[in-house]
Each structure stands twice: as structure tokens, then as C-alpha cells.
Amino acid sequence: MLAFLWAHEHQSFSAAARANDLSPSAISKLVTRLENRLCVRLFQRGTRTLTLTEEGAVYLRSARAVMDAMAEADSLAEAFPATLSGTLRIHTMATFAKHQIIPWLPGFLADNPGLSVMIDVGAQYVDQFDQGLDIAIHSGVLPDSSRVARRIGETNWITCAAPSYLQYRGYPEKPEDLLQHDCYHFAFDSPWNTWGYEYQGETTTVPVRPRSTFTQGDLLRAIALNGGGIVRLADFHIGDDLKAGRLVPVLEDYRSRIAQPIYLVYPDRKNLSPRIKAFISAIEKRIVEHPWSL
Structure with a gap:
């Protein structure tokens, strides 16, 4: 659709390609693919210029409306709060929460007044991400799954x-x-x-x-x-x-010298919530600054 709009704006595939760092053949192929999908011809190809067909003129109005809507949706990101907000839901071992999270959590919350943290504790790892869990922290061998397990430390x-x-x-x-x-x-x-x-x-x-x-x-x-x-x-x-x-x-x-890994588990590697990113950064910094191993 963008290739179609660019070609119309510049009145030729070559000019549209130069303006957008693409090859003329790439623009031509994209427009042709669009025409094949729509089963109509959008341009009359001349030796020097492109002319919209009647169908192309109709499609142009709709394409512009779609691109305007996409631009408006992208602009919403600018309105997202720069500070963290919402609730971060964590499941971990009770002792890990008490001794390795609670000591620095008040400072973390003070730095992010719009954020709240809900910690649920349990000895066993349970996959509750489909119920709204953001992060799980557990030690030992985790079951195979599609979740992302990030090793943040180890324990003896x-x-x-x-x-x-x-x-x-x-x-x-x-x-x-x-x-x-x-x-x-x-x-x-x-x-x-x-x-x-x-x-x-x-x-x-x-x-x-x-x-x-x-x-x-x-x-x-x-x-x-x-x-x-x-x-x-x-x-x-x-x-x-x-x-x-x-x-x-x-x-x-x-004593066995084989340490047991500690994993921070979250549902997906892509498009992590700012809340999750901030917590990961904070806990990794804490572990580096306050190692528990003797």
C-alpha cells in the first residue's frame, strides 16, 4: 500500500524508489502484487509517468484513510506515560521474596510511584502466565515450555x-x-x-x-x-x-560444587512490558551489588 502511495505521489516507480531507498523493480513488484491481490489494475503504465485508473483513484482514497489511521495509532505511543504504571505480578519462593526482593522493593516503588507489585509465593514453579502473571522466579530444573527463562544467578x-x-x-x-x-x-x-x-x-x-x-x-x-x-x-x-x-x-x-541455577521466567521475549524490563534491570543490579554466595 505504501509503495502504491509513493508511486502515485512521485508519478513513477523510479522516482518513488529513489525517494525511499528502494530499487524501481522493488516498487514495481510491490504494486503488481497489490494489483494481483485486488484483481484490478491501479495504474496505467506510460513511458515516463503513471496514471491512476478509475479503480486506482477509488483505492487511493481508501489507502490514504488507512495510512492516516495507522499514523494516528502510532502517535498514541507518544501519549503513553514515561513513568511506570500498573501492577507487576510476580510468583516466587517465599524465602527468595523475603530475603532477595523485599529489602530493595521499597526503594524501587519509591522511584516508580505509579507502579504496584503483587507477589504470590509458593515453593513450586507454576505456569500462571495465562492468568495474568508477569514474572516467575524459581530455582532448579524448570519444565520444558515456550516461556523465556533468564538465568539471573545460582545458589548453593x-x-x-x-x-x-x-x-x-x-x-x-x-x-x-x-x-x-x-x-x-x-x-x-x-x-x-x-x-x-x-x-x-x-x-x-x-x-x-x-x-x-x-x-x-x-x-x-x-x-x-x-x-x-x-x-x-x-x-x-x-x-x-x-x-x-x-x-x-x-x-x-x-558439599557439592554444582550450583543450582535461579531463573527469572516471563512469557515472551518480544515487546516486554516496561514494568517487566524495569524489574529485571533492578533485580540483576541488586544481585551484582549484593551477592549472597560466600
Whole structure:
């Protein structure tokens, strides 16, 4: 349609091509394709100029109306607010939200007063993008899907306890010693309950017998901080406790060096909402400036 309008404006394929950085044959082919689709001839081709046919004159009015409407639609983008607005919907693990999002979220919202954030938490990744979800943040292996998974970091799982517990019960020297200690893990079926270790290239899994189980990682952290026993938690969750000495890692010689990836998942790579782009930029900046790994 544009090629048709350009050809009419310049009265020749060659002039229209020069004005729009195309070849004359490209303009001619586009107009011919349009004529074939409409099953009418739009121009009488002369040796030097083009003349509209009667059908071409009718089509010209409609084509101009269409292009004016497109220009008006494009101009609406100029009216979009420069600041972020609306609601950003996020699903992630409760501990990740508490320890890796909440600390910087007030500042992010203060910089974007028109934006609100709704965070839904759950241990398992669930595809809820068809229900309006914007972003999911989860660790481990994600199911195959058409969604975009962007790796934003990685986490190690640390076996640890409070100094008071270790002073009272002693340090486990090898993974099998955990069977003689008070251990705690999650109350639901999860790979997080598999306490795996590695030594000199060999891996082993300890079938710990938990004294109690909990549905929230923060409850596991709390019982460990209170000297209740040994837990195994992600370093993005307990990194500050380890740095401050409130929790002490054990069996470090046996810890697997294979880190678990953390993914930020969103529905499509193209035409991302400004809200999603701003959040991705903010969380990646936060992770660089405040790494949780020891």
C-alpha cells in the first residue's frame, strides 16, 4: 500500500524508489502484487509517468484513510506515560521474596510511584502466565515450555547449624554422621529434601530422618537459629546468617560444587512490558551489588 502511495505521489516507480531507498523493480513488484491481490489494475503504465485508473483513484482514497489511521495509532505511543504504571505480578519462593526482593522493593516503588507489585509465593514453579502473571522466579530444573527463562544467578545448598547446637552435639565429620543428629527438612515432596554430598569425585545421598518437617524454609531457618539442629538451606536464604556467624556450615569438604541455577521466567521475549524490563534491570543490579554466595 505504501509503495502504491509513493508511486502515485512521485508519478513513477523510479522516482518513488529513489525517494525511499528502494530499487524501481522493488516498487514495481510491490504494486503488481497489490494489483494481483485486488484483481484490478491501479495504474496505467506510460513511458515516463503513471496514471491512476478509475479503480486506482477509488483505492487511493481508501489507502490514504488507512495510512492516516495507522499514523494516528502510532502517535498514541507518544501519549503513553514515561513513568511506570500498573501492577507487576510476580510468583516466587517465599524465602527468595523475603530475603532477595523485599529489602530493595521499597526503594524501587519509591522511584516508580505509579507502579504496584503483587507477589504470590509458593515453593513450586507454576505456569500462571495465562492468568495474568508477569514474572516467575524459581530455582532448579524448570519444565520444558515456550516461556523465556533468564538465568539471573545460582545458589548453593548449605548444611548448617547454630554454634550452640554444634557445641552441645559436636560437628558431623562425614555425611553418614547426620543420622545421629537432629535434622529438619521440608514437609512436602521436593528435591530439596535430598541431602546429597560429594567427595573425591564420588557422590552420596544421606537419608536423613527429620525430627520435624516444615512447609516454610523460614521455619527451618528459625529452628536452626534457636539451636534445634541441622538444616540444609539455600545460600540466598541464609547468606547473611552465615556471614554473621549465626549459622555455621558443616561438612564443607563434602558439599557439592554444582550450583543450582535461579531463573527469572516471563512469557515472551518480544515487546516486554516496561514494568517487566524495569524489574529485571533492578533485580540483576541488586544481585551484582549484593551477592549472597560466600
